[in-house]
Amino acid sequence: MKRKKIQRKREIGGASPKFYEVFARKTSDDPLTHVGSIEAPNDALAEVRAWYIHDEHDWRELCVVPTAAIIAVTERGRNVKIKEV
Amino acid sequence: MRFSIDGLDGATKTAFENDLFAIADTKFVLGNWYAHSIMNGRSLPDFAALTAMTGAAYGHTRSLWQYLVNFGHAYSSIERGRGADDIRSMNMLDSPPTSWPDFIAATWLAEQATWLAVSGYLTCPDRALAGLAEKIGEEAYFHLKYAEGWMEILSGSAADTRAFAAALEKRYPLALSWFGTAKGSDVLKKAGLRDIPPAKLKKAFVAEIAKGAAWTGKAVSLPDATPEIPGWIGANRRAGPLPDRLFEAIRFRDPEAAH
Numbered sequence: 001m002k003r004k005k006i007q008r009k010r011e012i013g014g015a016s017p018k019f020y021e022v023f024a025r026k027t028s029d030d031p032l033t034h035v036g037s038i039e040a041p042n043d044a045l046a047e048v049r050a051w052y053i054h055d056e057h058d059w060r061e062l063c064v065v066p067t068a069a070i071i072a073v074t075e076r077g078r079n080v081k082i083k084e085v
Numbered sequence: 086m087r088f089s090i091d092g093l094d095g096a097t098k099t100a101f102e103n104d105l106f107a108i109a110d111t112k113f114v115l116g117n118w119y120a121h122s123i124m125n126g127r128s129l130p131d132f133a134a135l136t137a138m139t140g141a142a143y144g145h146t147r148s149l150w151q152y153l154v155n156f157g158h159a160y161s162s163i164e165r166g167r168g169a170d171d172i173r174s175m176n177m178l179d180s181p182p183t184s185w186p187d188f189i190a191a192t193w194l195a196e197q198a199t200w201l202a203v204s205g206y207l208t209c210p211d212r213a214l215a216g217l218a219e220k221i222g223e224e225a226y227f228h229l230k231y232a233e234g235w236m237e238i239l240s241g242s243a244a245d246t247r248a249f250a251a252a253l254e255k256r257y258p259l260a261l262s263w264f265g266t267a268k269g270s271d272v273l274k275k276a277g278l279r280d281i282p283p284a285k286l287k288k289a290f291v292a293e294i295a296k297g298a299a300w301t302g303k304a305v306s307l308p309d310a311t312p313e314i315p316g317w318i319g320a321n322r323r324a325g326p327l328p329d330r331l332f333e334a335i336r337f338r339d340p341e342a343a344h
Binding site: 038039040041042043044045046047048049051052053055 | 128130133134137227230231233234235237238
């Protein structure tokens with residue numbers, strides 16, 4: 001294989017990586033809870049990375065939401081628990 | 086009635102065993118591809134994904150090898166006692182990746198082919214194998230998704246698109262050959278062991294790859310006929326032994342550390 005050359009903007013996201021928030025529940029009775037954040041260049045890789053990185057439980061449900069889609073209401077611009085875009 | 090491999094006739098039992106060896110050994114080599122490519126991942130999450138896919142591919146391999154013990158093999162001889170002549174992996178994985186687009190093209194083809202082959206056993210009367218097929222399917226979904234995500238990234242560069250298309254054109258015929266040239270039904274379908282004959286699996290493979298590679302536009306031209314490979318051994322679903330370098334990379338080294 002040739003020497004590794006990474007196109008930072010396309011392959012990683014460059015200076016502005018794309019973040020996704022990961023939500024999960026263990027049983028159908030549990031509330032969907034924020035379990036972490038991941039960075040990925042696109043939705044497909046976000047799905048894969050969430051599955052592999054947040055595999056601490058056999059989740060009943062696991063989903064990702066682009067952080068950019070979240071509108072902060074009370075925490076606008078300060079102390080947010082999720083990464084700011 | 087409880088399923089028993091011993092209840093199968095000789096030809097069916099041999100075809101069943103050959104098919105499972107072809108799938109398991111291809112996943113074995115594929116797992117080694119992932120393991121050797123981990124440090125070529127693009128970021129920490131990419132390393133994590135490649136590491137997990139390595140583990141999953143080895144897990145599928147070992148589960149299928151364990152199942153093959155039912156055919157009278159000792160597990161240790163399947164895992165550690167076979168030479169380069171005995172490993173029945175897809176010829177397509179014989180040559181190592183030459184670039185990241187080539188790695189994505191090759192692993193995508195191998196994942197798609199092995200998943201389609203395994204999917205034939207989802208309704209197998211042996212519930213152990215059907216359950217294993219279901220589990221492999223759950224995990225193959227993410228392996229295929231990984232390739233899909235990377236194809237989306239490669240599509241953003243004309244040079245990567247050309248490199249991916251060139252890799253696909255080189256490797257696709259070898260992946261297609263893996264399904265064989267049989268037409269119509271087969272002994273495993275007749276025996277009720279799988280519900281899809283290889284000819285239909287191959288058709289599904291052709292359709293999936295054409296659909297998945299559509300983003301390359303006119304950059305790729307895939308043959309629709311299965312090429313003939315000199316020295317093809319039907320039982321092994323491959324031609325010739327594993328290349329020395331590949332066998333050296335995958336051979337079992339340290340039994341003491343394994344269990």
